[in-house]
Amino acid sequence: MRTTKPKLTQQDIRRYNWYIWRTVIAGFVFVGLMIALTIFDIFGQLPSFRDLENPKSNQASEVLSADKKVLGTYYIQNRSNVTYAGLSPNVINALVATEDKRFYDHSGIDFGRSFTIFLHLLIGQKQGGSTITQQLALNLFSERAANPFKRVIQKMQEWVTAVKLERHYTKQEILTMYLNTVDFGAYNTYGIKSAARTYFNTTPDKLTPDQAALLVGMVNGPGIYSPTRHPDNALKRRNLVLNRMEEQGYLSAGQLDEYKQKPIGLDFHPNNHFDGPAPYFRSVLKKELQKLFKEQNINRSDGTPYDLDRDGLKIYTTIDATMQQYAEEAQQQYMRDLQVQFNDHWRGKNLSKSIHNYKLLIQQGMLRSDRYKQLKAQGMTDEDITTNFNTPDKLNLFTWHGDIDTLMKPIDSIVYCKMLLRNALMSMDPTTGYVKAWVGGTNFEHFKYDQVKNGTRQVGSTAKPFTYAVAIDNGYSPCMKINNVPDTIRGYGSGPWCPRSSPSETIPGFITLRQALAHSQNWVTAHVMGEVKPEPVVELIKKMGITSAVPPYPSICLGTFDASVFEMTAAYSVFANHGLWTEPTYILRIEDKNGNVLYTHTPKVVQAMNPQTAYVMTYMLKGVIQDGTGSRLQYKYGLSNPIGGKTGTTQNNSDGWFIGITPQLVTGLWTGCEDRDIAFQSTRLGEGANSALPIFAFYMKKVYANAALGIKKNVDFDAPKNGVSIVMDCNQYNQQQQGTTEVDKKLGF
Incomplete structure (x- = not known):
């Protein structure tokens, strides 16, 4: 015998509707209460205005x-910031098209998107419910909680913080801050500037649509979409982002086909502390x-x-x-x-x-x-x-x-x-x-x-000019000739000293000071040191910025x-x-x-x-x-x-x-x-x-x-403004010396 279900009366319908509306209202009240409690820091302190002005990040x-x-x-996290002007429009377009297509229309929370997430979950589709601003709030001030209850509380905090961010920053500033905080995986790479340099050896303002799509595609999974470890995943993800860009009108159909045909094209420069x-x-x-x-x-x-x-x-x-x-x-x-x-x-x-x-x-x-x-x-x-x-x-x-x-x-x-x-x-x-x-x-x-x-x-011999400089300062001419023979210097704590000179490299006879320095002659240098003494040479060396210990011994003329x-x-x-x-x-x-x-x-x-x-x-x-x-x-x-x-x-x-x-x-x-x-x-x-x-x-x-x-090739050293009294023309010097000798002879010297 077939039984018939009793028909719902109007009173029953009104009663069920009241249950539904009461549940919905209770839900809204509960969410409102939770938001209110969140605003008043009951579940933990929210970022202050000062924190929003100066967000903490490594x-x-x-x-x-x-x-x-x-x-x-120098970094713990390889993160370098960039301004909005330093971003390619391709990066902005890829990000908005993929992560938050109504970004320019909402005030931090996309309620339509937040509630449709449950419908997508019912039919087995996964869709992120967070806006770019909410993701920025998470990146700046917290880490994603693993505990479901804590994650619900955290989501409330993200909503409140997102609204604050929208009130205090322009859309351009929010996009810039977000791109400066994102983790791009390899070698501790944070922010779009470091990512552009690491993966393509370029700057964010020069990223092409396909490059921008690849990097933006890594945002939600820098590990699984890594172009170095999982190139197939990265390529598919890049093409998905390009499709989204075409759907939103940022690319034409022809451009979409062109960029999807391109290989990943990495110019990978992993960063570490000794690179560069x-x-x-x-x-x-x-x-x-x-x-x-x-x-x-x-x-x-x-x-x-x-x-x-x-x-x-x-x-x-x-x-x-x-x-x-x-x-x-x-x-x-x-x-x-x-x-x-x-x-x-x-x-x-x-x-x-x-x-x-x-x-x-x-x-x-x-x-x-x-x-x-x-x-x-x-x-x-x-x-x-x-x-x-x-x-x-x-x-x-x-x-x-x-x-x-x-x-x-x-x-x-x-x-x-x-x-x-x-x-x-x-x-x-x-x-x-x-x-x-x-x-x-x-x-x-x-x-x-x-x-x-x-x-x-x-x-070594790079010290010789210091000794010659003291001699020049005492009036010696570069044209002065000295017999290039051994010259022993005595009277110092180190005992008698005479340097060695390789026979094959020794120029015999009388040579000028300029020749002696040019050919790094030890015996003439030692003779000059014997004339000017070690102490003035040490004093000059110290004035010229040498901080190492330089003992006042004759051997310092050879750079000991x-x-x-x-x-x-x-x-x-x-x-x-x-x-x-x-x-x-x-x-x-x-x-x-x-x-x-x-x-x-x-x-x-x-x-x-x-x-x-x-x-x-x-x-x-x-x-x-x-x-x-x-x-x-x-x-x-x-x-x-x-x-x-x-x-x-x-x-x-x-x-x-x-x-x-x-x-x-x-x-x-x-x-x-x-x-x-x-x-x-x-x-x-x-x-x-x-x-x-x-x-x-x-x-x-x-x-x-x-x-x-x-750096000009044919520029010579400038002479002093007051001129040079020391004779550097050896013909003139020799004539002067000859004239002096003749006068001495006439005077009986």
Whole structure:
């Protein structure tokens, strides 16, 4: 028997409608109550207006070159901000079309989208319910909660914060802030500026529609849509974003087809702390900045010290990015060949017998290695560590043709690294003191010790001009002749002293001071030191910025003291700058993330030398290039313009130096091994003219070829305004000397 359902009466319908409406109203009241409680910070404190004005985020500090290029960043999160004007419209269009197509119409919350999310979930479709503004609120002030209840509370907080953001910022500002906070995955890359540089080696204003689509497509899944790890996923996601852009009218159908046919086209440049130009400089700079903040009491408004890795500072430096590139290229160009010369020179020789203190050097190298420290930290005994170092392992080694992975005993890798030549270069403007290029070593990833400022080595014959400068200051002429014979100096605590001079390199007879300096003659230099005495030479060296210990002994005329490339380059700038020592400067100013200037540097200037003496010394130093140890600069490398310089080679060829001066640029170079006991056994190969000068030549040729740098090739050193009383014309000098001799004879002297 079939039963019939009772019909609903009008009263039943009204009663059910009332239940439904009561539920809906209760829901609205509940949501309203929750929002009210959220506004009054019941569920946790919301960002204040001040927080909205200064949202907290770990922002990388940028090191900028003099030509406004980013040399590198200091960061915990590799995040660099960009302004709206610095964004390509393609990025904005891709973002709005994909993440929030009604972005320009809502006030922070898209209620229609928020409620339709439940309908999509019912039919098995996943759709994000958060607007761009809500996502910004989450990115700026919190992390997505895993607990469902906490996530509901967090969603309320996002709504309230999103409305606040919309009230206090324009749509353009919100888009910019959002793009500056997004995580793009690889190597801690945050923000569109870092992402554009990492994935396409470009800037955000130059991103094409397909590039912008790829990056925007990564926003909701930087891992699964990574173009390096999951290129197929990234390509599909990019094309989806392009479809959305076409649907919203940002692309035509023809453009859509064109861009979807393009490959991903990555120009991947993963960021780390040693990538980019001038890594040694940036490493030294970071420590200098931390020291500067402490000494100058440069702090945040709340009194806490600035954090270079988090506070988004901008450090404006004097480094010229183009000249830095030329310096690094010149080093790579020549050091590759010089290492071949060095390896050929040592091939087949028993290192343990040929190198003084060989076993001690290798032992010290092992104890200083990261591998030893790690094994020691793991609790291994020295015996076990020694066994480990003598067991073949997979190692990554530096070579001048690129890093290689090889199977080698770790102890053999110590020997390998000890036999690698190192090199350092610094180039500066002698008038301003601005450092233009800084190459602190051969490869920062493998060898982090900076040899420009932190490393000091014996300076050799590059010290000779200091002694000659004191003589010139005392009225000596470059044309004065001295017999080139041994000259013993007595009366000092070190005992009688007479330098050695290689017979093959000694010019016999009477030679001028200019010839003696040009050909780096030890005996004449020692004679001049005996005349002027060590104390005035030490005093001059200190005035010229050498801070290392320089004992007042006669041997300092041959460079037996240590100094850095930094100090020696600055000292030689005195010759090119009319006797003025200008403090080497590499920091121009420091700004906070809002552009407020925190520090401006003013270099110190000292009158270290008489302008006339400095000018005469430029004439002396040009003789080194025209007819001396640096002459290959002319006959081999074709640099015949006004250049002065001095080569230097230390005992046993441990160190090779060259310092070149021009009116606009002074450049110092050093080459040698990590340990002084390891060196060329031939002076022909180890001398500064062969180990350092060629890098200067390659560098200067590149600099001169680029007229935009303003380093003019045919500019000579200016004479002092008051003229020169010291005779530099040797014919005139000889006539004067002959006339003086004849007068003496007539007077009976």
